[in-house]
Amino acid sequence: MRSKVVLRRLIANRQARYGSIALLLLVLVAYIGPYFGAYAWTEKDFLAFLSPPDADHWWGTTSIGQDMYAITLRGMQKSIVIGLLVALISTGLAAIVGAFAGYFGGWADRVLMWGVDLLLVLPSFLIIAIISPRLKAGSSWLWFVVLLAAFSWMITSRVVRSMTISLREREYVLAAVYMGIPRWKIIFRHIVPNLSSLLIIDATLNVSAAIIGEAALSFFGFGIQPPDVSLGTLIAAGSGNATGYPWLFAFPAGALVLLVLSVNLIGDGLRDALDPGSNS
Amino acid sequence: MGKYLLRRLAINVILVAVAASLAYMLAASTMSPRAAYQGRQPPIPEATIDATLDMYNLNDKVPVLQRYATWATGVLQGDFGKTWNGGSVNDEMGRRIFVSLRLLLIGTLLGFAVGVGLGAISAVKQYKATDRLIGVSSFVVLAIPVFVLATLLAIATYNLNRGLGFTLIEYTGEYNPQLSGWDQFLNRLNHLILPTISLSLGSIAFYSRIQRNMMLDVLGQDFVRTARAKGLRRRTALTKHALRTALIPSATYFAFAFGTMFTGATFTEKIFAWHGMGAWLVDAINAQDVNSVAAVTFFTAICVLFAAFLSDLLVAALDPRVRVN
Numbered sequence: 001m002r003s004k005v006v007l008r009r010l011i012a013n014r015q016a017r018y019g020s021i022a023l024l025l026l027v028l029v030a031y032i033g034p035y036f037g038a039y040a041w042t043e044k045d046f047l048a049f050l051s052p053p054d055a056d057h058w059w060g061t062t063s064i065g066q067d068m069y070a071i072t073l074r075g076m077q078k079s080i081v082i083g084l085l086v087a088l089i090s091t092g093l094a095a096i097v098g099a100f101a102g103y104f105g106g107w108a109d110r111v112l113m114w115g116v117d118l119l120l121v122l123p124s125f126l127i128i129a130i131i132s133p134r135l136k137a138g139s140s141w142l143w144f145v146v147l148l149a150a151f152s153w154m155i156t157s158r159v160v161r162s163m164t165i166s167l168r169e170r171e172y173v174l175a176a177v178y179m180g181i182p183r184w185k186i187i188f189r190h191i192v193p194n195l196s197s198l199l200i201i202d203a204t205l206n207v208s209a210a211i212i213g214e215a216a217l218s219f220f221g222f223g224i225q226p227p228d229v230s231l232g233t234l235i236a237a238g239s240g241n242a243t244g245y246p247w248l249f250a251f252p253a254g255a256l257v258l259l260v261l262s263v264n265l266i267g268d269g270l271r272d273a274l275d276p277g278s279n280s
Numbered sequence: 281m282g283k284y285l286l287r288r289l290a291i292n293v294i295l296v297a298v299a300a301s302l303a304y305m306l307a308a309s310t311m312s313p314r315a316a317y318q319g320r321q322p323p324i325p326e327a328t329i330d331a332t333l334d335m336y337n338l339n340d341k342v343p344v345l346q347r348y349a350t351w352a353t354g355v356l357q358g359d360f361g362k363t364w365n366g367g368s369v370n371d372e373m374g375r376r377i378f379v380s381l382r383l384l385l386i387g388t389l390l391g392f393a394v395g396v397g398l399g400a401i402s403a404v405k406q407y408k409a410t411d412r413l414i415g416v417s418s419f420v421v422l423a424i425p426v427f428v429l430a431t432l433l434a435i436a437t438y439n440l441n442r443g444l445g446f447t448l449i450e451y452t453g454e455y456n457p458q459l460s461g462w463d464q465f466l467n468r469l470n471h472l473i474l475p476t477i478s479l480s481l482g483s484i485a486f487y488s489r490i491q492r493n494m495m496l497d498v499l500g501q502d503f504v505r506t507a508r509a510k511g512l513r514r515r516t517a518l519t520k521h522a523l524r525t526a527l528i529p530s531a532t533y534f535a536f537a538f539g540t541m542f543t544g545a546t547f548t549e550k551i552f553a554w555h556g557m558g559a560w561l562v563d564a565i566n567a568q569d570v571n572s573v574a575a576v577t578f579f580t581a582i583c584v585l586f587a588a589f590l591s592d593l594l595v596a597a598l599d600p601r602v603r604v605n
Contacts, residue, residue: 121299121584123577125546129565130310212425216547219427220562239431239551243438253428261423268419 009273016269022262026255030076039067041074041229053247060247062237071229072251078230079211079259082145086210089149091156091203095195098160099187103168113161116154124151129222141224148213156202160195167191197274204267208260215256231256292585296578300355301348303577304570308347311568313338313364336362338570351574360578361571363564369575372560377579379454380542380556382468383549387476388541391483392534398484399491399530400523403499415492418485430478430551437474449473452553475552479545483537487530494526524598531594539587542579 010016038056039045044065045057053060059068101112128147135143167173168191176186192199211231217223218232219239226233231252238248313336317329333339337350354361360369402414421429437451450456455468498504499522507517546558557576564572 117295118298121295121581123299123303123580126303126561126565126573126577127306129562130306134310208423215425216427219547220550222565235428235431239427242431242435246435249431249435253431257424257428260425261420264419264423 006273010269013269013272015265016273019262019265019267019269022258023266026076026259026262027080030073030080033073034070037067037069037073039070041066041070042227043067043070050245052245059251060245062248063241068247068251072231072234072255075229075231075234075252076255076259078141078224078228079214079232079256082141082148082214082230083207083211083259083263085145086149086152086213087203087206089145090153090206090210091199093149094153094156094202095160095192095199097153098157099164099191099195101157102161102164103183103187103191105165109161113158116157119151120154122151125217127151128217129220132217132222133225135225141228144214144223148210148217152206152209152213156198159198163195163198164191167194200274201267201271204263204270208263208267211256211260211263231259288589292589296581296585299581300574300578301352304348304351304574305344307570307573308351309344311565311570311573312340313568313570314340315568316364332366336364336366336571338362338364351571355578360575363572364567364569369571372572373557373575373579376555376557376560377542379554380545380549380558382454383472383475383554383556384479384541384545386472387479387545388483388538390476391480392487392530392537394480395484395487396491396527396530399488400495400518400526402488402492403495403526404518406496411492414488418488421481421485422489424482426478426482427547427551429481430474430548433474433478434551454554475545475548475554478552479548487533490533491526491530494529495522498522498526528595528598531598532591535591535594536584536587539583539590540580542583 034041037058045061045067046065048057048061049065050063051057051061053068057067057069059072061067062071097112097116101109128144128151131147132140132144173186173190176190177183181189214223214230215232215235218230219236221233221236223232224230234252235249235256238245238250238252242249314329314333317324317332330339330341334342337347337354339347351361358370360373363369363372398414398418402411405411424432434451437449441447441449441451450467450471451474454471455464459467503525504517504522507521508514512521542557545556546562548554549556549559550562557579560572561576563569564576
């Protein structure tokens with residue numbers, strides 16, 4: 001079985017192994033860690049403003065008395081969820097649009113690719129920056145996920161399209177056509193599964209791109225809105241005072257870098273396991 | 281060829297027009313420059329505010345489509361309108377483009393050259409210590425977002441300067457206006473050090489990875505072996521035959537990076553306090569400055585399409601097969 005071969009290669013791959021272990025640990029820390037901390041992320045300790053890391057506040061406190069340990073973990077949770085959701089949506093969208101455009105060709109192809117070109121030219125930064133601060137609090141981060149995903153699928157969909165054009169003429173696809181299977185079913189049953197290695201790699205890389213993208217937008221205040229926190233908002237708040245109060249910057253920035261690094265390691269390992277021809 | 285280029289130009293003009301129009305509509309319908317005048321103390325009479333906003337084509341009481349028509353007519357005549365407080369967007373843009381150019385030219389070129397060089401060395405020394413070192417460091421650098429990297433650099437410099445007791449490396453702004461002549465030139469160079477490092481480190485890591493992969497693909501191919509077999513020295517075969525072919529993908533990315541250079545350095549510009557095009561977009565959004573936002577978007581769209589054109593030219597220059605077709 002192919003999946004077994006891939007799994008064996010993945011386990012044998014050192015990068016993927018370290019990456020998975022690191023990511024697993026980070027997820028555990030983000031989701032189980034809060035139960036060990038003495039403070040909740042919404043709590044404010046009015047007796048300790050900007051106190052450096054000590055036995056009570058493990059990672060120090062902010063200028064309004066928030067516990068850095070608690071809010072950094074909260075930010076990590078947000079970043080992980082956003083990364084996963086954005087990757088899932090954008091890779092799924094890329095697969096569907098690319099496969100439909102490539103398989104049907106003609107007008108469908110032209111209209112879809114024109115849409116792709118338009119989205120590539122549109123100022124995504126501007127659109128997200130204008131819309132996201134205006135979203136209602138509460139479920140606003142879900143809308144933010146949708147916005148981020150909407151602007152990150154276009155290039156992959158072009159790759160999917162060109163691969164679909166070559167898959168379209170394969171014998172098994174033609175056989176399915178002559179058996180009278182509807183076109184959309186062929187796309188989901190025969191075309192998309194054959195692109196799975198590309199899509200899995202793309203999804204993994206999209207996770208880290210989305211985590212960085214969220215942090216980047218939040219850095220300017222255009223992403224996750226207060227009172228909610230993400231690694232980006234924490235880094236933005238900490239970087240202004242990074243020289244005087246390094247713990248405000250070091251913990252969220254370190255968490256972000258470790259998160260991205262471990263996801264990238266997995267992506268690289270996956271590429272080696274799924275696509276042995278490439279030597280990256 | 282001429283017909284193809286013309287068709288492409290036409291499509292590009294349409295895309296720029298659509299992107300800029302959508303940006304204008306979005307900005308004009310959601311942002312309110314009025315707020316900046318309403319909050320003043322002592323309060324300004326509403327009629328005065330209206331008159332001022334009318335003068336700048338920013339009045340939200342005028343229908344969006346009518347404002348858009350005024351704006352579009354201006355743009356067609358080369359006038360991007362007024363900023364929220366009445367300055368000329370054209371002047372501002374002219375100034376900021378050169379700030380960005382001064383900031384980014386060195387970093388972009390340096391990033392490409394060093395990255396390609398490191399990638400090529402890494403491929404030639406595959407699996408040796410050099411290759412591993414370059415590989416691991418580029419991997420780590422790629423995981424550090426530029427705003428974290430820039431802040432780290434600023435912290436390090438701050439501590440270095442404090443330890444030395446004087447300012448060895450400047451970490452904010454573009455130049456010291458009190459100096460003149462040669463001193464000011466040196467001062468400008470000094471201000472460039474940190475932003476250039478923070479800009480080029482990421483692209484060095486990026487290009488070195490691409491270049492290594494491409495170079496490895498090329499090194500195994502027949503034409504490199506032939507070049508060696510006909511008696512070329514290893515060095516000549518590697519640089520003239522292998523590297524040139526392997527440059528094509530990196531060159532494509534470089535063309536895009538070069539084209540989008542002006543607006544691509546928002547973080548670096550903001551963190552090191554340079555007032556270039558990238559910082560302008562963020563400032564304009566925060567100031568609810570509709571016309572500036574639209575102008576930056578227009579400029580960015582043109583840059584992206586110019587970059588696509590540039591990448592075609594570069595690929596054609598490097599790859600004879602493209603020219604034949």
